[in-house]
Amino acid sequence: MFVGREHELNSLNQHYESNNYECAIIYGRRRIGKTELISEFVKDKPTIFYTATQENEEANLTRMSKAVLCFENPNSLGNASFSSFNDLLEEIGKIAQEKRIVWVIDEYPYLAESYPGFSSLLQKFIDRNFLHSKLFLILCGSSMSFMEKQVLGYQSPLYGRRTMQLKIESFNFHEAQKMLPQVDKQAAFALYAISGGIPQYLSYFSRAKSVKEAIIDNFLMKDGRLFEEPNNLIKQELRDPANYNSIIAAIAQGHSRLNEIATATQIKATSLRSFLSNLSELEIIDRVVPVTEDPNKSKKSVYRIRDGMYRFWYRFVPSRLTLIERGMVDVAWQGIESKLSNFLGADFKKLSQDYLWEHYNPEKTPFTKLGNWWGTDSRTRKQVELDVLAFSTDDTSFAIFGECKWLNEPISKQILEKLIFNSNIFNYPKKYYYLFSKTGFTDECHKLAQEVGCQLITFKEM
Numbered sequence: 001m002f003v004g005r006e007h008e009l010n011s012l013n014q015h016y017e018s019n020n021y022e023c024a025i026i027y028g029r030r031r032i033g034k035t036e037l038i039s040e041f042v043k044d045k046p047t048i049f050y051t052a053t054q055e056n057e058e059a060n061l062t063r064m065s066k067a068v069l070c071f072e073n074p075n076s077l078g079n080a081s082f083s084s085f086n087d088l089l090e091e092i093g094k095i096a097q098e099k100r101i102v103w104v105i106d107e108y109p110y111l112a113e114s115y116p117g118f119s120s121l122l123q124k125f126i127d128r129n130f131l132h133s134k135l136f137l138i139l140c141g142s143s144m145s146f147m148e149k150q151v152l153g154y155q156s157p158l159y160g161r162r163t164m165q166l167k168i169e170s171f172n173f174h175e176a177q178k179m180l181p182q183v184d185k186q187a188a189f190a191l192y193a194i195s196g197g198i199p200q201y202l203s204y205f206s207r208a209k210s211v212k213e214a215i216i217d218n219f220l221m222k223d224g225r226l227f228e229e230p231n232n233l234i235k236q237e238l239r240d241p242a243n244y245n246s247i248i249a250a251i252a253q254g255h256s257r258l259n260e261i262a263t264a265t266q267i268k269a270t271s272l273r274s275f276l277s278n279l280s281e282l283e284i285i286d287r288v289v290p291v292t293e294d295p296n297k298s299k300k301s302v303y304r305i306r307d308g309m310y311r312f313w314y315r316f317v318p319s320r321l322t323l324i325e326r327g328m329v330d331v332a333w334q335g336i337e338s339k340l341s342n343f344l345g346a347d348f349k350k351l352s353q354d355y356l357w358e359h360y361n362p363e364k365t366p367f368t369k370l371g372n373w374w375g376t377d378s379r380t381r382k383q384v385e386l387d388v389l390a391f392s393t394d395d396t397s398f399a400i401f402g403e404c405k406w407l408n409e410p411i412s413k414q415i416l417e418k419l420i421f422n423s424n425i426f427n428y429p430k431k432y433y434y435l436f437s438k439t440g441f442t443d444e445c446h447k448l449a450q451e452v453g454c455q456l457i458t459f460k461e462m
């Protein structure tokens with residue numbers, strides 16, 4: 001069953017209807033669903049679909065020729081091939097003069113690697129020939145830095161030749177839930193968090209009857225499909241996997257500041273910055289600052305693991321490797337179960353923030369910034385953290401304060417009192433309060449919430 005991607009499909013279809021030259025650049029993390037989206041888009045359209053491989057130029061030319069020749073004559077079986085990419089592009093041009101066709105090159109970075117002149121050749125054909133044809137070209141790739149710099153970037157021969165670009169993002173919770181109809185909402189949330197919303201990982205979980213079964217089968221068995229996944233992805237995307245591995249492991253263990261990561265990994269701060277920047281580009285980690293600060297100037301930045309699958313893996317798998325090697329999966333599972341609630345706290349915070357964006361009311365609460373905040377309360381000199389702080393950047397009249405708890409007991413009124421106390425660090429004349437809870441709220445909390453106008457939201461409503 002194909003899930004979501006309505007916006008992307010609408011956008012692709014609108015461009016398709018132009019009947020003119022179009023070039024869509026589609027990119028995003030591995031396993032995010034790029035090919036699936038393209039297949040859904042082209043399923044009722046005349047298409048030449050080519051997936052490049054990490055082979056040499058010759059092999060890519062032969063296989064791409066086959067794709068073109070099969071499109072022209074589906075019964076052609078022979079070994080015929082174009083003698084050059086130039087001839088092949090001429091042929092595509094001829095076909096596209098006559099009729100609307102989609103030409104997909106999936107894994108484009110592999111082709112550009114095997115034949116570095118391809119982008120320039122393609123640019124020449126676009127300018128001279130394809131621009132006046134009915135060609136709908138799709139270039140797709142998962143190497144984010146390659147697609148962003150070498151295809152979309154200013155220095156690329158293809159710069160300015162695209163008519164649309166789509167960066168494919170992970171699923172939100174509601175989309176993920178559609179892939180997990182066999183489990184209840186709480187279990188679906190846990191699996192969503194662990195998958196990072198990545199469709200392929202969700203598909204691995206889609207037959208599991210419980211969170212335990214999904215985790216054991218995929219992460220805690222030597223032949224589990226996610227047991228080696230982070231290592232494989234890092235090896236594919238980055239040179240020097242050992243250093244990257246140590247950095248992610250250090251962040252997973254709670255070392256979040258630059259100097260803490262440097263100490264934990266013994267990597268010099270100067271090299272560390274470049275490693276961290278590469279991991280941020282791949283969206284494996286995030287550099288975050290309190291929502292009130294300018295990210296370019298703030299000295300309070302911390303690093304967090306952004307990708308849910310990596311966060312889960314580095315938190316729970318390395319410390320259990322011996323047990324996994326010995327096949328002691330039940331023992332390996334023990335300890336994860338009791339820590340899972342705590343692990344899901346960060347994801348519940350994100351879900352609560354998404355809830356506020358989804359229920360954004362421009363008349364009542366026109367906030368433009370929303371995020372976490374941390375800092376020192378000058379009244380008590382204590383460190384304070386706010387799960388949610390939202391405000392408008394061009395208006396100082398109000399702010400929204402929120403606290404999120406993924407706990408098995410109802411939230412007590414003390415949590416709301418603390419939130420109100422902490423909100424007084426800030427001088428907004430009007431303050432709105434939100435509490436988000438996995439299981440609900442005590443009667444006393446309900447009473448106080450009514451008095452101060454605090455919205456109480458339980459997970460089942462989200």
Ligand SMILES: Nc1ncnc2c1ncn2[C@@H]1O[C@H](COP(=O)(O)OP(=O)(O)OP(=O)(O)O)[C@@H](O)[C@H]1O
Nearest residue numbers: 001002003030031032033034035036142199200203
């Ligand atoms: N929209 C979707 N609805 C349902 N399942 C999906 C969707 N997108 C992806 N999937 C699942 O995720 C798997 C991986 O998707 P896909 O191959 O399209 O990813 P990709 O981004 O092209 O990956 P890679 O870069 O690793 O080649 C699919 O085989 C399918 O099981």
